[in-house]
Amino acid sequence: MWFLLASDTEAMIPRTIIEPFRIHSVEPLRMTSEAERREAIAAAGYNLFSLRSEVVLIDLLTDSGTGAMSSEQWAGIQRGDEAYAGSPSWYRFEAAVQELFPLPHVIPTHQGRAAEKILMTAIGGPGKVVPNNTHFDTTRANVEATGAEALDLVIPEGLDPALEHPFKGNMDLARLERFLRERREDVPAVFVTITNNSGGGQPVSLENLRGVRELCDRYTVPLFLDACRFAENAWFIRERERGQAEREVADIVRDIAALADGMTMSAKKDGLANIGGWLALRDDELAASCRNLLILTEGFPTYGGLAGRDLDAIAQGLKEVVQHDYLRYRIRSTGYLGEGLLRSGVPVVKPIGGHAVYLDARSLLPHVPPLQYPGHALAVALYEAGGIRSCEIGTVMFGRQPDGSERPAALDLVRLAVPRRTYTQSHIDYVIEVCAEVAKRSSELRGYRIVHEPLALRHFTARFEPLSG
Numbered sequence: 001m002w003f004l005l006a007s008d009t010e011a012m013i014p015r016t017i018i019e020p021f022r023i024h025s026v027e028p029l030r031m032t033s034e035a036e037r038r039e040a041i042a043a044a045g046y047n048l049f050s051l052r053s054e055v056v057l058i059d060l061l062t063d064s065g066t067g068a069m070s071s072e073q074w075a076g077i078q079r080g081d082e083a084y085a086g087s088p089s090w091y092r093f094e095a096a097v098q099e100l101f102p103l104p105h106v107i108p109t110h111q112g113r114a115a116e117k118i119l120m121t122a123i124g125g126p127g128k129v130v131p132n133n134t135h136f137d138t139t140r141a142n143v144e145a146t147g148a149e150a151l152d153l154v155i156p157e158g159l160d161p162a163l164e165h166p167f168k169g170n171m172d173l174a175r176l177e178r179f180l181r182e183r184r185e186d187v188p189a190v191f192v193t194i195t196n197n198s199g200g201g202q203p204v205s206l207e208n209l210r211g212v213r214e215l216c217d218r219y220t221v222p223l224f225l226d227a228c229r230f231a232e233n234a235w236f237i238r239e240r241e242r243g244q245a246e247r248e249v250a251d252i253v254r255d256i257a258a259l260a261d262g263m264t265m266s267a268k269k270d271g272l273a274n275i276g277g278w279l280a281l282r283d284d285e286l287a288a289s290c291r292n293l294l295i296l297t298e299g300f301p302t303y304g305g306l307a308g309r310d311l312d313a314i315a316q317g318l319k320e321v322v323q324h325d326y327l328r329y330r331i332r333s334t335g336y337l338g339e340g341l342l343r344s345g346v347p348v349v350k351p352i353g354g355h356a357v358y359l360d361a362r363s364l365l366p367h368v369p370p371l372q373y374p375g376h377a378l379a380v381a382l383y384e385a386g387g388i389r390s391c392e393i394g395t396v397m398f399g400r401q402p403d404g405s406e407r408p409a410a411l412d413l414v415r416l417a418v419p420r421r422t423y424t425q426s427h428i429d430y431v432i433e434v435c436a437e438v439a440k441r442s443s444e445l446r447g448y449r450i451v452h453e454p455l456a457l458r459h460f461t462a463r464f465e466p467l468s469g
C-alpha cells in the first residue's frame with residue numbers, strides 16, 4: 001500500500017492515494033558502491049554539500065528547487081517573454097501571487113534569501129531584534145548580517161521532538177507579548193515561518209497567526225510571513241484545525257495573507273519552480289526603498305533576478321500547489337516515509353512535517369556529544385551506507401554564535417527533505433531500509449570535528465574529520 005488514507009468519512013473513496021500525475025520524462029540515477037561513496041565523502045571533507053551530485057543516489061538534501069515541474073510549467077517556460085520591462089510574464093506572475101496574497105507591492109527576486117537580504121537591509125540594523133517562531137538559517141544570517149538580533153519564540157512543545165501536537169510551529173504568544181511590551185521600539189517586524197522549517201516542518205495554526213496579528217496590532221509592529229511552504233501549512237490547517245475541514249486551501253491561504261503586512265518567499269518550495277522568490281508588502285514607503293535595493297543587486301522591478309520564463313513557471317506553479325489532489329498526495333507521501341521509519345524503530349520528530357522527515361540524531365546517538373555533531377555523523381553514515389544525501393539541522397548549522405563561541409543547538413536533527421513530485425514509492429521504501437540498517441548499528445557511529453569553517457553559514461563549506469575511538 002502506498003499512501004494509506006488515515007481517516008476518511010466518505011464511502012467508496014479508494015484507500016490508496018496515488019501520485020496525481022504520471023511520468024513524462026525520466027532522469028537516470030547512477031548507482032555507486034559503498035567503497036566509491038566512502039572515497040567521495042572523504043574527498044569532500046565529509047561535507048555532503050561538497051559532493052558532486054552524480055555520486056548521490058537519492059538526494060534528500062533539500063526540497064528547494066529540486067522538484068519536478070509539470071507539463072504546463074514547461075509550457076510556461078516556452079511562453080516566457082523576455083522583455084526587460086513590463087513583460088506579460090511579469091503580469092502573469094504578479095497576478096498569480098496576488099490571487100493568493102493580495103499585497104499591493106510584489107517584488108520578484110532570484111530566490112528567498114534575496115528577498116530577506118533586501119528587507120533586512122531596509123528594516124534591520126544594530127540594536128534591532130526580529131522575533132520569529134524559528135528563523136531559517138538564511139533568514140537568521142540576513143538578520144544578523146545587519147547587526148540585528150534574531151530571536152526564536154516557538155512554543156515549548158516545538159522544541160520537544162517526541163511530543164505530538166497539531167501545530168508545533170506556533171509562536172509562543174505569551175513570550176512574544178512580554179518581549180514586545182519591553183522592546184517594541186527595537187522590533188522592526190515580527191516574522192512567522194510557515195511551515196516552521198528549522199523546527200521540523202511543523203505548521204502554524206490560523207488561530208495562532210490571528211493571535212500574533214493581535215499582538216502586532218496592539219504594539220503597532222508589522223507582521224511578515226516567511227511563507228515558503230504556505231500551501232503545505234494551509235493543508236495542515238484544513239486537516240487539523242477546527243472548522244477548516246471543508247474549506248478550499250486557496251481560501252485558507254488568503255485568510256493567512258490577510259493577516260500579514262508582508263512576506264518573503266522562496267518559489268523553490270511551494271512555488272513548484274526550480275528558481276525564484278519574492279518580497280511582497282503593503283507599505284508604500286518601505287516598498288520604494290526595497291525596490292531601490294532590488295535594482296542594485298537583483299534587477300529591474302518587473303523581473304527581479306529572474307528570466308521571464310521563470311516568472312511564468314512560478315505563476316503556473318502557484319495554481320498547481322493549492323490543488324487538493326496534489327497536497328493530499330504531498331503530505332501523505334512525507335507521512336509514509338516518517339511512519340515507515342517509526343515502524344523500523346528510527347526516532348523521528350513527531351508529528352511528521354510537511355516537506356521532510358527529521359531524524360532525531362541526538363537520541364539515536366546518545367554517545368556522541370552535541371559538539372561532536374551527532375546529526376552530521378548520522379548524515380554521513382546514511383550517505384556511505386546507501387547514497388542518501390540528507391542535511392544536518394543542528395549544532396553544525398546553528399552552533400556557532402555571533403560572539404564566536406560555540407554551543408549545542410536546541411536539537412540535533414537530520415532532515416530528509418522530500419523533493420516535490422520527484423521520487424516514487426520504491427525510492428522511499430529504499431530510504432526507509434537504509435535508515436533502518438544504519439540505526440541498527442548506530443552505537444558504532446563516531447562524531448566529527450571541524451577542521452575548517454567560514455565566518456558565517458558554516459554548514460555549507462566547513463570541512464570535517466571523523467573522530468577515532
Ligand SMILES: *Cc1c(COP(=O)(O)O)cnc(C)c1O
Nearest residue numbers: 111112113136138197226228266
Ligand atoms: C528555503 C527557505 C528560505 C530561503 O529561500 P532560498 O530560496 O533558499 O533563498 C527562507 N526561509 C525558509 C523557511 C526556507 O525554507
